[in-house]
Amino acid sequence: MSLSDLFSKKLLIVTGKGGVGKTTVSLALALAAAEGGKKVLLAEINSEEQVAHLLEREPTGHREVELLPSLWSINIKPQEAFREYVLLQIRLKSLTRAVFGNRLVRNFIEGTPGLADLISIGKVWSLVDPYDLVIVDAPSSGHAIALLKIASIVGGAVRRGPLKTHADEIDQLLHDREKTVIAAVTLPEELPVTELFETESALRNQTGLRLGPIFLNQHLDRFFTDREWETIGSRAPQAIQVQKMRADHSEFYAERIQQQFPNQPLIRVPFLFSTSFGLPEIEHLSEAIERSL
Amino acid sequence: MNLTEAILKKKRLVLCGSGGVGKTTLAAAIALEAARRGRRSIVLTIDPARRLASALGLKELLNEPKEVPLSQCQGRLHAMMLDTKRAFDHLIRKYAPSPSACEAILENRLYQEMSSMISGSQEYMAMEQLYELNSRPEFDLLVLDTPPTRHALDFLDAPQKMAHLTSSSLVKFFLMPGLFASRTGLGLLQKGIDRVFEVFDRLAGLNFLKDLSRMISLLGDLLGGFHQRAEGVSQLLKSETTGFLLVTGTASITIQDALFFRQKISEAGLPFLGFLVNRVFPEVTRSEMQKIAGLPGPLQNKLIEAVDRCRALSLRDQNAIQVLKKMGGKKAFCQTIPALAEDVHNLEGLMRINEFLS
Numbered sequence: 001m002s003l004s005d006l007f008s009k010k011l012l013i014v015t016g017k018g019g020v021g022k023t024t025v026s027l028a029l030a031l032a033a034a035e036g037g038k039k040v041l042l043a044e045i046n047s048e049e050q051v052a053h054l055l056e057r058e059p060t061g062h063r064e065v066e067l068l069p070s071l072w073s074i075n076i077k078p079q080e081a082f083r084e085y086v087l088l089q090i091r092l093k094s095l096t097r098a099v100f101g102n103r104l105v106r107n108f109i110e111g112t113p114g115l116a117d118l119i120s121i122g123k124v125w126s127l128v129d130p131y132d133l134v135i136v137d138a139p140s141s142g143h144a145i146a147l148l149k150i151a152s153i154v155g156g157a158v159r160r161g162p163l164k165t166h167a168d169e170i171d172q173l174l175h176d177r178e179k180t181v182i183a184a185v186t187l188p189e190e191l192p193v194t195e196l197f198e199t200e201s202a203l204r205n206q207t208g209l210r211l212g213p214i215f216l217n218q219h220l221d222r223f224f225t226d227r228e229w230e231t232i233g234s235r236a237p238q239a240i241q242v243q244k245m246r247a248d249h250s251e252f253y254a255e256r257i258q259q260q261f262p263n264q265p266l267i268r269v270p271f272l273f274s275t276s277f278g279l280p281e282i283e284h285l286s287e288a289i290e291r292s293l
Numbered sequence: 294m295n296l297t298e299a300i301l302k303k304k305r306l307v308l309c310g311s312g313g314v315g316k317t318t319l320a321a322a323i324a325l326e327a328a329r330r331g332r333r334s335i336v337l338t339i340d341p342a343r344r345l346a347s348a349l350g351l352k353e354l355l356n357e358p359k360e361v362p363l364s365q366c367q368g369r370l371h372a373m374m375l376d377t378k379r380a381f382d383h384l385i386r387k388y389a390p391s392p393s394a395c396e397a398i399l400e401n402r403l404y405q406e407m408s409s410m411i412s413g414s415q416e417y418m419a420m421e422q423l424y425e426l427n428s429r430p431e432f433d434l435l436v437l438d439t440p441p442t443r444h445a446l447d448f449l450d451a452p453q454k455m456a457h458l459t460s461s462s463l464v465k466f467f468l469m470p471g472l473f474a475s476r477t478g479l480g481l482l483q484k485g486i487d488r489v490f491e492v493f494d495r496l497a498g499l500n501f502l503k504d505l506s507r508m509i510s511l512l513g514d515l516l517g518g519f520h521q522r523a524e525g526v527s528q529l530l531k532s533e534t535t536g537f538l539l540v541t542g543t544a545s546i547t548i549q550d551a552l553f554f555r556q557k558i559s560e561a562g563l564p565f566l567g568f569l570v571n572r573v574f575p576e577v578t579r580s581e582m583q584k585i586a587g588l589p590g591p592l593q594n595k596l597i598e599a600v601d602r603c604r605a606l607s608l609r610d611q612n613a614i615q616v617l618k619k620m621g622g623k624k625a626f627c628q629t630i631p632a633l634a635e636d637v638h639n640l641e642g643l644m645r646i647n648e649f650l651s
Contacts, residue, residue: 018312023546048553050546090492140312163496190636192313223599228592235588237581239574239603240596241634249636273602275609277545 001213001265003293007033009181010128011173013136015144016185017195021217023050024277025185025269026137028285034071035286038132041072045120045139045147049075055279064127072131078116081123089162117143117150118167125170128179141184141199148174148182148207174209181212186257188219188249197260214261215289216254219268220246246271267292294536296628297651299566300327303536305427305435305529308569309558310540311550315571318637319540319630320438321349321372322646325361327434328368329647334434335371337422339415346374348639356380358426361640371432373422380418415440416451420526427529449530449561536566543573543613552620567626568617574606575631 006012006029014026023044030042041064042051049059051073060067062077128134138144151174155167174180184199186192200211220243224232229244236244250268257266270288274281299306300323308320317338324336335358336349349361349372356379358371382399389395419440426435529535537558541551551568558565577600585596618627630649637646 019314019542019547048550050549053549054546086492086496089496161494161496187313190638224595228595231592232588232596235584236596237575237577237585237600238631238634239577239607240599242575242632243599243603245634273605275605275612 001293003032003036003290006181006213006293007036007038007133009133010179011124011134011136011181013138013144013148013180013182014185015138015141015182015199016215017187017192018140020185020187020192021269022140022185023054023137024282024285025215025217025289026135027051027054028269028282028289029183030071030135031068031282031286032290033133033135034068037070039070039072041074041127041131041134042137043124043127043134044073044075044137045124046077046116047075047137047139051075051137054277054282074127076120076123078119082115082119085119085122114146114150114153117147118154121147121151121170121174122166125166125173128173141195141202145199145202145206148203148209152207174207177210182209183213183215184211185215185217186253187217188246188253193253193256196257200261211261211264213265213267213293214257215267215269216250216257217269218246218271219250219254220271222247222251265293294566294624295626295651296538296567296569299536299538300434300650301330301332303434303566304534305423305437305532305536306566307437307439307530307535307537308540309439309537309554311547311554314540314542314547316540317438318345318643318646319538319569319571320436321345322643322650323538324372324434324436325363325370325640325643326647326650327436328363328370329366331367332433333369333371333431334436335373335426335432336436336438337373337375337419337426338438339375339419339440345638348643356383356422358432363640368433373426375415375419375422377415377418380422384418384421420451421522424522424526424529449527449563531562531564533564535564537563538566538569540569540571541617542571543610545613548613548616551617555620565622565625567628568621570610570614570617570627570629572632573614573629574603574610576607576611577603 012029014022014029016022026042030040033040044051049061052059052065052067055067057065057067060073060075062075062080064072064074067073124134124136139147151167151170155164155171158164158167182203184196186196196214203209203211223243229236232240250271254266254268267289269285272281272284294302306320306323308316308323310316320336320338324334327334338349338351349359351359351372351374356373356376358373361370361372363370385398386395389398416439419437423435423437426432539551539554539558541547555565555568582600585593588596614627614629621627628650630646633642633645635642635645637643
């Protein structure tokens with residue numbers, strides 16, 4: 001898969017274990033797409049907003065803001081998205097207010113199984129049309145599966161009404177392989193790679209969705225040859241030993257991932273030796289991704 | 294109070310922090326350290342790495358404490374893994390008034406699909422377990438590894454939220470709309486309620502809502518006493534014998550999260566003890582540099598280049614630690630655990646970490 005293949009889709013959902021760098025990779029991808037001339041929306045879902053923070057901008061909250069040329073961002077909040085949705089369906093402000101002003105209803109929305117997920121993925125679905133590409137910085141793996149599954153559950157359980165129609169349409173979009181790609185981010189470490197394998201099989205078995213490209217983040221190339229390392233032996237400082245392990249693991253886990261998924265593109269996102277992390281670092285990663293895809 | 298004192302004196306240690314920072318590993322290491330120092334500890338973990346799980350004897354998903362065999366150790370270590378779905382099933386079996394009520398809910402299609410998805414159910418179960426384990430006399434110290442929540446302290450109000458949901462009048466209303474209005478004396482509000490009713494009917498149809506409500510209401514009847522337990526958990530967490538530890542990495546995003554957590558812990562009036570800064574990049578010492586001296590020239594230069602490249606990382610981490618120390622408050626400690634040149638996934642690995650816990 002080339003970068004232009006990837007960016008010709010409408011919806012790119014990025015998942016992975018907590019802490020693997022989903023936001024960083026999503027942002028690097030969004031930047032590459034925006035620089036390639038696409039109007040891109042990067043959507044975080046109900047998170048402690050990170051995208052705006054990385055770019056040293058004010059949080060966007062639940063509204064679309066253009067943070068960089070052609071790169072928009074939103075932090076989807078289920079409560080607000082639900083209000084929008086009900087208003088759209090009912091078309092009566094006073095009635096919508098009556099519903100949402102009700103504490104009982106609020107408790108119900110917060111607690112009802114899957115409702116927040118359905119509303120969030122529904123909001124994503126509604127944003128696909130106005131943009132060339134929507135990139136979703138999805139919740140971590142387990143929760144992402146729930147997010148991808150909810151439309152089909154609701155579509156199956158609800159018998160009539162707009163909720164059913166919309167749930168079915170959302171599910172269709174997610175399963176449309178011309179339009180939607182699911183990407184995963186992982187690290188050259190045991191836990192994130194195990195979780196990648198589990199996510200892939202859960203996706204297949206529980207949602208019938210296929211995993212697309214895999215981003216191996218913080219990948220470090222070997223610096224010393226085996227022979228050099230032998231000569232250095234126990235004289236290696238602790239810091240260099242830690243780096244050596246990362247390089248070894250980068251090679252080891254890249255191979256394991258490729259063995260497991262021989263047909264999927266594996267993109268190595270380089271480990272950065274930098275003190276701070278902001279736009280220049282993200283640009284660097286973005287270029288590295290462009291080169292390797 | 295430093296970390297060692299906390300490990301020796303507290304009755305409950307709660308480890309929180311964002312995903313991927315090493316909460317589970319550190320929770321296990323802390324419980325192990327307590328056992329080595331003679332206490333009877335239990336670590337309640339959410340989702341350990343498979344190899345760590347097997348090192349802790351948690352190969353099977355059991356919602357029961359299992360003892361981890363330790364040699365030459367005065368105390369005892371137990372471990373327990375939380376599986377939300379099973380824990381829910383277990384809770385329902387335990388509290389169901391009759392076998393038929395129990396079956397009714399376990400077989401409810403919506404329940405099966407959703408029991409693990411009920412928002413906050415993992416957090417809720419973690420709190421239930423904490424409450425239950427706390428009442429058992431065989432443990433001196435509970436170490437709780439919290440679920441990786443997107444919202445810092447979701448687990449704190451999880452019991453309250455569950456209580457709200459299951460006792461939600463809206464649920465009752467979906468089941469018996471007429472009765473609801475007259476019984477609760479909300480007759481005057483009938484008009485408003487009718488409108489709410491109308492909105493939900495238009496959106497999804499009432500049958501679905503009735504199914505959903507039936508499930509939630511069954512759950513509420515069975516589990517009962519939510520409010521009371523929620524209150525109990527809240528008191529436990531605020532108690533002086535509990536301590537909150539914030540686990541963090543050193544990347545800027547992670548530090549940002551940690552500071553946010555720190556603020557939330559204070560706001561919630563919880564006893565914050567300090568930060569555990571995990572995987573701090575080691576600084577290259579002078580004696581390490583001296584050791585390099587004997588190597589052949591070109592290789593020496595290459596090593597120096599590698600060391601130079603790493604300086605940015607040590608600097609990043611030292612900066613991060615400074616920020617945490619400044620923001621942590623006077624009484625809080627900031628315990629650093631260096632990045633190791635090995636993956637930690639067994640008891641020996643945990644012992645290596647323990648060297649840095651005091």
